Amino acid sequence: MTVRSHRADNAADEVGVWLTGEFGTRLPATEIDRVIRITRIDLESCIAPEELGEMLHRLGRARLLRLLQVTPATKARIPQAR
Structure with missing residues (x-):
C-alpha cells in the first residue's frame, strides 16, 4: 500500500x-x-507525519486480522485510544 498524501485525514x-x-x-x-x-x-x-499512512495501514490491518481470529465465544476489542 502506498499512501500518496501525508495529511492525516x-x-x-x-x-x-x-x-x-x-x-x-x-x-x-x-x-x-x-x-x-x-x-x-x-x-x-x-x-x-509522513509515515502515518503506511503505519496506519499496517497496524490497522494487524488489528483487523486479530479481530477475525477471535473465536465467537470470546470477542476481542481494540482498546480505546489513550
Whole structure:
C-alpha cells in the first residue's frame, strides 16, 4: 500500500478504502472504520507525519486480522485510544 498524501485525514480515508476492500466481506464497515479511527489516534502523536499512512495501514490491518481470529465465544476489542 502506498499512501500518496501525508495529511492525516487523507491517509485515513485512503487506508479505509484499502482495508474495506480487504476486510469488507468479513467485518462490518462500522467495525473497520472504528479500528482505523482508533489506530489513527494511537499513531498520530507517536510517529512522523509522513509515515502515518503506511503505519496506519499496517497496524490497522494487524488489528483487523486479530479481530477475525477471535473465536465467537470470546470477542476481542481494540482498546480505546489513550
